Amino acid sequence: MRNRKVARIFATDWFRNLIINKMRRDIFQAIADPTRRSILALIALQAMTPNAIAENFNTTRQAVSKHLKILTECELVKQEQQGREIYYSLEIEKMKEIDVWINQFRKIWEIQFNQLDKVLSTLKK
Structure with a gap:
């Protein structure tokens, strides 16, 4: 037992x-x-x-x-x-996993920054 x-x-x-x-x-x-x-x-x-x-x-x-x-x-x-x-x-290959995950957000940030640029340029005019 x-x-x-x-x-x-x-x-x-x-x-x-x-x-x-x-x-x-x-x-x-x-x-x-x-x-x-x-x-x-x-x-x-x-x-x-x-x-x-x-x-x-x-x-x-x-x-x-x-x-x-x-x-x-x-x-x-x-x-x-x-x-x-x-x-x-x-270990470079494993670091690429982080980059792939972050890349999805990078695309979103770029779109938002482009929209902000457009708004700022119209405000300047």
Whole structure:
């Protein structure tokens, strides 16, 4: 009986962690955090180690590692082992998903700005 309870607790925790990890894999939730956006901007220029990334922030190495873990889960960054070091770099293909989503709004903004230009030009006349 005790083994069943332990197994159930373990399975429940495993399932809960699985759901939480799946929820974290949303790229928009990942880029909502300003620190993660800054990390993305840093590694867009060149691949960096976690220590090199952490030097650019007023935070601990562990906090940067947590941000990198979320970005990796979301597949916005990729890891590459070079000797004893792990280098993080930007995953361009995943960033294109963000661009596609934003592009639909860009079209709406352009239409609205064009309409505003027309109104302003008629007001000037």
